[in-house]
């Protein structure tokens with residue numbers, strides 16, 4: 001397990017650039033997918049101590065999420081509205097090819113003083129690929145392609161006369177000009193199957209996984225970090241969570257109960273059907289959503305499982321446990337983004353920082 005006294009935890013939030021918020025529920029959500037709402041949210045987030053914003057890439061609905069803004073253009077707009085926040089643009093190999101992604105991101109890197117990062121997603125939504133005329137690859141083939149994509153991105157960004165002979169991508173003597181300025185764009189990756197973990201242990205700067213208990217996160221982290229060490233690679237870990245932080249535990253739990261009670265069963269089932277193409281479709285049958293219950297699926301990335309639902313003190317302590325399990329970053333979704341990001345920055349992040357500083361960290365971890 002990792003040392004909890006290492007770097008301070010980073011905080012990220014999901015950019016709601018897709019309609020319907022982060023839960024498949026008819027509960028009231030004071031969140032909007034518009035650019036006006038999101039630019040203000042990004043400003044609130046950076047003033048509240050958030051380090052990163054993560055945009056989503058989605059080409060079509062099928063289970064809710066009816067409207068979707070494109071991730072790279074949207075991310076650039078958020079970067080223009082802020083001065084410190086880093087924005088992670090989601091990129092899906094297939095629709096994107098590495099030459100275009102490398103060029104686009106290098107330009108945004110120059111325009112925003114190096115604050116853009118990428119999240120290379122591997123795809124789980126077969127209906128979406130079908131709708132946009134993209135060939136659908138088997139689970140592990142998707143990761144083989146993603147790994148080549150990442151190797152190509154790095155090569156283009158750092159080498160002149162870049163030559164690459166892969167099964168999916170080929171480059172000959174390619175020199176991108178201008179290359180990104182330092183810091184180089186960080187490369188995040190989403191997915192937790194064995195193929196995803198192996199890829200993280202070889203090429204990704206960051207590994208993003210769905211929400212889970214500290215015990216399950218520790219298992220994933222141990223697997224990845226032992227392989228990364230053997231590969232001489234350094235990778236950091238981001239864990240998803242849906243935060244419901246209220247002044248009392250009862251209030252927070254009541255909100256969770258209402259989200260579940262007002263879940264849209266048809267849309268949740270349709271989503272549950274689609275995500276069978278993720279981890280469950282891998283040779284080992286493990287990975288994101290492989291064990292998700294109906295309640296878990298109400299939040300797109302199993303965010304209730306991380307249990308950041310309670311008072312600021314309870315949530316801060318549970319965040320420290322995730323850090324003890326090996327998380328370097330906590331990725332957060334909220335019901336009412338603008339107001340809850342601000343509340344989280346005011347009431348939870350300072351407690352986390354205090355716990356990180358104090359000996360209480362050890363006591364919390366030992367519970």
Ligand SMILES: Cc1cc2nc3c(=O)[nH]c(=O)nc-3n(C[C@H](O)[C@H](O)[C@H](O)COP(=O)(O)O)c2cc1C
Pocket residue numbers: 055056057058090092119120121122123124125189190191192193194195196208209210240277278279280282286287288289301331
């Ligand atoms: C934090 C996070 C963000 C993700 N963002 C997207 C996204 O924007 N678009 C998308 O199609 N898939 C997204 N994914 C899905 C992953 O890229 C991957 O396809 C999925 O998690 C299945 O992983 P597995 O089969 O390796 O477990 C995301 C996953 C995670 C964990």
